[in-house]
Every structure is written in C-alpha cells, then in structure tokens.
Amino acid sequence: MSTRTLISPAQLARPRGKVLYWTAFTVVTIVFTLVFIGPLYWMVTSGLKSPQEFAQTPPTLVPDAVHPQNYADAWGVMDLAQLLFNTLYYAFGALAFQLIFDVAAAYSLSKLRPVFGKAILGMMLLTLMIPATVLVVPQYLTVLDVPIVERNLINSPWAIWLPSVTNAFNIFLLKRFFDSIPRELLDAASIDGASSLRTLRSVVLPLSRPILGVVSIFAVVAVWKDFLWPMLTLPDPGKQTVNVGIYSLAASVSENWLLAALAIASLPTLIVFLIFQRNIMSGLTAGSLKG
Template structure:
C-alpha cells in the first residue's frame, strides 16, 4: 500500500523537487534551532560578560572577554550550593512518593479493576482540565492548616511533596503501559502462586523501566522548574528552592552574576534531558501497541 505524503516520490526524484525539499527542511530546522537554543546561548554568554558590556546597547552577540569569575561569584554570593541541595531534596522526595503511589494507583486501575474504576480514572483525568492557578488558593489553605491533623506544613518538605503525589498524567501514562503488558505473563505468575503485589514487584516493574524512567524525569523536572508554589510555601530563605532563592537575591547582585546563576540553575535539567532523551521518547511511545 502506497503512503501519501506532501511531496510525491516522482516530484522528489526531480532536481528541482530535491532542492526545494531540502531547502525548506534546512530552513525549518535552522529556525526552530534558533528559537529553542537561542535563549540558552544568550543566557550563557551574558553570564560571561562584564557589567559594562552587559548593559551595552546594542548588545554584543559574542562577549569581548570571557569573565568566568562571574559564575564563581554567583555560586558563592547567592549560595547556590545550599539552594541546589534543597531542590534535590524536594525533587527526589516527590519522586519517591510518586513512584510508590502513582504506580500503585495505575496498577490497581489497570489490572485489579476495582469497582467504578473507569469513573475514578475519568475523574482523575478531568483534573487535568483545571488550570493550575485555580488550585493555588485551596492548596495553600490546605497546607496552612491540614484538615483532621491540624498541622501547619509551611516551611516543610511536605508542602512540596504532598501536592505532587497524585499526578493524573503520570497515572494515565503508567496505566496505559500496564494495559499493554500481555495477559499471559500475569496469568503465568498467578498460576505459580504469586499474589498481585508479588506480580507487580517481580513481573510488572522489571519490564516497566522505560515508563518508570519517564515518570521519574517528569517528577524531578516538575519540582525543579516550579516557582510559584515553593515561593508561597517556603518563605524561610534557608529552605527555599533554586528558582525562589535566585529570585529572592536578584536585587542584591549585578545582572551578569544573576544571569550566570540562571544558567547554572538550568544545567541539571538540560543534562537530564540530553542523557535520557532516548528513554523519554521510548517511554512515551511504549504501550501504544499491544502484543
């Protein structure tokens, strides 16, 4: 069966067709590369400029001199090491809770099939339609005075961890993957006497590494890039995350140091994507086909 494309094979076989095709392809690639990589380059080079060159108009595309001390001063003055430790603590704590609770929820909906399971899943997915800004006030009031327990969670890691525990999108991804696991594997485990929990631990999780990797990356990056919620719930400077801490200290440092700090804050998430980009793609497409 022939595949329909924008350009027919006959037109692509002609010299003019090849020139137009590759010319448009190169143009689109260059434009999108500049759109996405341009701000990162601008942030990195501005961190290398002197204060005088940073404020120059028109700005220079390439710094006249590489002032690498800007990064060292920003790291020390803004205490990025402490902010980085705080952010890592919050991010990997949220990751641990999500892996335990979201996997349990997705496995229950996929394989245990509880009563009203489809209704529960639909209600979870419906929460994705609610803008995040709408939930800020009720969530803040909840962590300010937790119902039943009557505890104030401000300036504690629980204020970051608890709202991120049940992620409807991650549960949907996990359930979609668990649905694609051949039923024969689970039946064989049941015949061998494995309980549902043992089946999850010994059969399902080992073959779910791609999707678990995707969920892990989403969990870490979600906490890492969040700004509004940590700013509201972590007013203590010693407990702030990287983004909030840089914003709090922005008024007291030169702008080139501030840009250098922002560049360093962006490096961990960029490194995670570059290292695990194949896992992200394979995990997102996993479970699309059964068999």
C-alpha cells in the same frame, strides 16, 4: 503500501524538487534551532560579560571579553550549592512518593479492576482540565492547616511532596503501559501462588522500566522548574528551591551574576534531557500499541 508524503518520490527525484525540499528543510531547521537555542546562548554568554558590556546598547552578540569568574562569584554569593541541594532533596522526595502511590493507583486501575474504576480514572483525567493556578489557594489553605491531623506544613518538605503525589498524567501513562502487559503473565504468576503485590514487584515493575524512567524524569523536572508553589510554601531562605532563591536575591546582585546563576540552575535539567531524550520518547510511546 505506499507512504503518503508532502512531496512524491517522483518530484523529489527531479533537480528542482530536490532544491526546493532541501531549501525548505534547511530554513525550517535553522529557524527552530534559533528559537530554542537562542535564549540559552544569550543566557550563557550574558553571564560571561562584564556589567558594563551587559548594559551596553545595542547588546553584543559575542562577549568582547570573557569573564568566567562571574559563574564562580554567582555560585558563592548566591549560595547556589545550598539551593541546588534543597531542590534535589525536594525533587527526589517527590519522585519517591510518586513512584509508590502513582504506580499503586495505576496498577489497581489496570489489573485489579476495582468497582467504578473507569469513573475514578475519568475523574482523575478531568483534573488535567483545571488550570494549576486555580488550585493554588485551596492547596495553600490545606497545607496551612492540614485537615484531621491539624498540622502546618509551611517551610516543610511535605508541602512540596504531598501535592505532587496525585499526578493524573503520570497515573494515566502508567496505566496505559500496564494495560499492554499480557494478562497471561499475571495469570501465570497467580497460578504459582504469587499475590497481587508480589506480582507487581516481581513481574510488572521489571517490565515497566521504560515508563518508570519517563515518570521519574517528569517528577524531578516538575519540582525543579516549579516557582509559584515553593515561593508560597517555603519562605525560609535556608529551605528555598533554586528558582525561588535566585529570584529572592535578584535585586541584590548584578545582572551578569544573575544570568550566570540562571545558567547554572538550568544546566542539570538540560543534561537530563540530552542523556535521556531517547528514553523519554520510547517511554511515552510504550504501551500505545498492543500485540
């Protein structure tokens, strides 16, 4: 079968076609690179400028004098080590709960086939249509006085962990992957006497490493980049995440230190993406085709 493209191979073989194709390709690549890399470059270089150069109009594209000490000063003055530790603690706690409960929910919907399973999955997916800001008030009232147990979770890591557990998108991704696992493997494990839990642990999970990696990255990044919810539920400065902590101290430090702190806070997620970008793409497409 021939591949349908915007430019036919015959047109691309002509000199004019090659020039137009590579010109358009170069322009699009440069524009998208500037759009995505430009803000990062501006943030990093602004953290290297002096306060006078930062306030200069028009701004300088390249710093006249580099001040790497700004990053060290921002690290110490804004106590970024504590803020980063808090964020990692919340992120990996949320990851642990998501892997436990979301995997169990997806496995039940995919392989155990409960009564009204499709209706339950449909209602889960309907929650993706609700804007996150709409849920802020009811969630806050819930953590302020948790029903039944009557506990106040403000300034507690549970205020971050519990709302992150029910992630409909991650459950859907996991279910789609579990659907692609041949039923014969589970039947063979059942014939050998394995229970449903043992089958999940010994058969399903080892085969699900790609999608588990994707869900793990999504869970960590979701907590890392969140701002509004941690700001509402973690008013104690010693327990704040890096985003909320930087925002709280923004008015008391110079702008170049603030940009340096933002660059440091952005670095972990950028490194995670650059290292695991192939895993993210392969995990998202895994399970989309059966056979």
